[in-house]
Amino acid sequence: MHMSECLHKDSIGPVSFYDKKLTLGKDGFVLESGKSLPEVSVRYETYGTLNEDKSNAIWVCSPLTADAHVAGWYKPDDKHVGWWDSLIGSGKAVDTDKYFVVCSNVLGGCKGTTGPASIDPRTGMPYGSTFPTITIGDMVHAQKQLADELGIRHFYCVIGGSMGGFQAMKWAIFYPELIDRVILIATSPGFSAQALGFEIVGRDAITQDPNYNNGDYYDKQIPAAGLANARKLAHITYLSAKGMEARFTRNDIRIEHPEKFYSGSSLETYLDHQGTKFVERFDANSYLHIAHATDTFDLATEYGSLENAFKNVKATFLNVNLSTDWLFPPDQSRQITEALLNDGKVVTSLELDTQFGHDGFLIECGALGMAVSRFLGGHLGEVKTTGTPAFHSHKDISIIDSMIPAGARILDLGAGDGLLIDTLWNKKKVTGVGVEKNFTNILGCIERDVPVIEKKLSLKTLESFADNSFDYAVFNRTLPEVRNQRLMLREIMRIAKHAIITFPNFGSWEMRWALCYHGRMPKSPEFPYEWYETPNIHCFTYRDFVRLTEAEHLEIEKIISLNEHGLSKVLTKLGLVNLGTERVVAMVKKA
Missing domain, CATH: 3.40.50.1820 (Alpha/Beta hydrolase fold, catalytic domain)
Structure with a gap:
């Protein structure tokens, strides 16, 4: 070779x-x-x-x-x-x-x-x-x-x-x-004020070097000490506290050293090396001019x-x-x-x-x-799936599709791999963005060309969105995962004109049966996690949701009960909606 x-x-x-x-x-x-x-x-x-x-x-x-x-x-x-x-x-x-x-x-x-x-x-x-x-x-x-x-x-x-x-x-x-x-x-x-502060000190290190000569040093001795010190300072900002602690220890400092005030620590020798290398390959005037361009940007x-x-x-x-x-x-x-x-x-x-x-x-x-x-349209690197259920079922997407008009702007809170926005884009040319925390799912969104923001669902996450910046906000089975549903719903109605919310009904007969008969937290297709690993923070029922909308003065434009089990369908037809409904799809707006 x-x-x-x-x-x-x-x-x-x-x-x-x-x-x-x-x-x-x-x-x-x-x-x-x-x-x-x-x-x-x-x-x-x-x-x-x-x-x-x-x-x-x-x-x-x-x-x-x-x-x-x-x-x-x-x-x-x-x-x-x-x-x-x-x-x-x-x-x-x-x-x-x-x-x-x-x-x-x-x-x-x-x-x-x-x-x-x-x-x-x-x-x-x-x-x-x-x-x-x-x-x-x-x-x-x-x-x-x-x-x-x-x-x-x-x-x-x-x-x-x-x-x-x-x-x-x-x-x-x-x-x-x-x-x-x-x-x-x-x-x-x-640049932030902190970053700019480091830049200012770095520039001063160069311009105050006795060899700088106002920048006219090319036929003389170069301002090597100033440039090296500027590089040392800048290089510290390129690192992280965590990385530096892992790489450089305090136990290698030698108090007695031939050079006064020189510790001989691995950090000190590392920075010296970075400064020396930089002087060999870069010009002090170029550094000042380029740094000034960044400072004024x-x-x-x-x-x-x-x-x-x-x-x-x-x-x-x-x-x-x-x-x-x-x-x-x-x-x-x-x-x-x-x-x-x-x-x-x-x-x-x-x-x-x-x-x-x-x-x-x-x-x-x-x-x-x-x-x-x-x-860029490629598929580099395989990623391991987390085993998280795909919450954007085709039935849910079909119902959400029926609620959203062509050309609408959508915020999908808990976007998964982007299937919802991708489907609606292909069918109705909707635009929008998803919010998702799982990196594997984010790669799925990017692969589908669905714009996505990597964030956990929280009130702070929503603060950055402008008032009425979306036509529809979609919570597809993610509302139980947030800490304060009431404040979250309030914030969503600031951002979007309509909210579409899907959630499993914790008041269904199946959930009640699991608790009453087995005495254990239920696990089902609607609640697919063990109690100790569920992302759900607050589970709620059909009736809880209706009361929440009333308390927030929201109008329920449409609410749909979804059922797979035969008994669930019968109970829902008999009017026992809170008992029979397995999953809910609701659309609300400000009253």
Whole structure:
């Protein structure tokens, strides 16, 4: 076996980078600040083949200090592959057998694309302190011009993690007609005050280094100490408290050490190593310019609100956040999802559990890869089913179908694998979104192209939905699983004009017989769990539900009793509805 096959057996293989000098007019490349660059060169890599109708292009936006080398390797003895090689390649989540993938270095960088270390053609010297400030928008405009010159006029998907997510959102905002799908990973609408604080200290570490010389250091000693310290500080924000505790212990600290105040701990040597490596591969001026672009990125401020920012986007979104990410915390990532939903856009949102913090999206690609693959139309990775019953029975769906008109907007609370919305979309072109907590079911939703939000059903979950943002909210056997049915129902009627609720009737003769005769909690097709593993928190009866609607001043528009057992049907026909009904489907609205 060849050495390269041993080192990189799962990689896409040898790749090359390309440099493209953009074709500019007499004004050069005009930046959002109004200043301009006389010439711009962009370094990029491509993988796969652009199909005949040019409909299979995927653009990958790089994070802050990454580059165009997103997959593959240059030389057989390279120790490292591209920074997202685990996600991109033949048969992987972003399958290069199907898609033509492009990634470029960002404007202002130091890996081939024009930046502060580049030669200013007007002076023949590096730009240094004269390089103008840039924005995320400037980066995206440069990428768009490169795409034009490569003959790509349409993108099946734009993908971005971290600062790459900033770029991906700008792509969708700037060029809504050109993009079908957007994948955002571990990102937010802008830095939090905490994240910005770390950035400020990192910048100061560089600019206050005696060798910085206002950015004109290229013929002198570089500000290595400042850049290394900035990287150390930033790298801490990429980790998580849980991961650091697991990896770095306190028992390796040596109090007596040849260097004063140096502990020699594994954490200290690790951070030193990260700082040293970074100085070897990155330019301090580029770091400052790119970091400044991220610091000033704030969609809500720029557009007046997030809803305004996304008002004209047309793409379908997948928004992924990471449980232990404190640089881009999940609640900030979810602001993107909420704004898109309130704008009536199509978005799926999920939270992946990781101990690696912000860096998790680069380190763990298992669950992420399965979600990305399905969002792009693939089926990467097998998942184990949980054995949870499929609550969206065809009979239930048929009855719900009869209650919902064509074109309605639906919120499916407890969406399962998305069968309900998928069925109604195919039959009646309804739109909407599901809420689901089980990852296997979420993958099923994504595979059906049903937008879904990964959340547990709770009052807090519903707070993010705007008033009257849906025509119908559906609780298909999930109302017994929530803690406060009364407040939940009240909140649902704020969000939707109608609520459709299905539930097993705990007052049926079968339930009473199991309790009275056997003295045990009932288990049946309607209550398929053992008492110690049931998700049901509050079981209730047909009569309980009617009284709850009366207390909440709701009008029951329609209520249907469903029965499988012969005796249940007889009792219901005799008018003993609470005794005979096995399952209930009801539609209510405000009185």
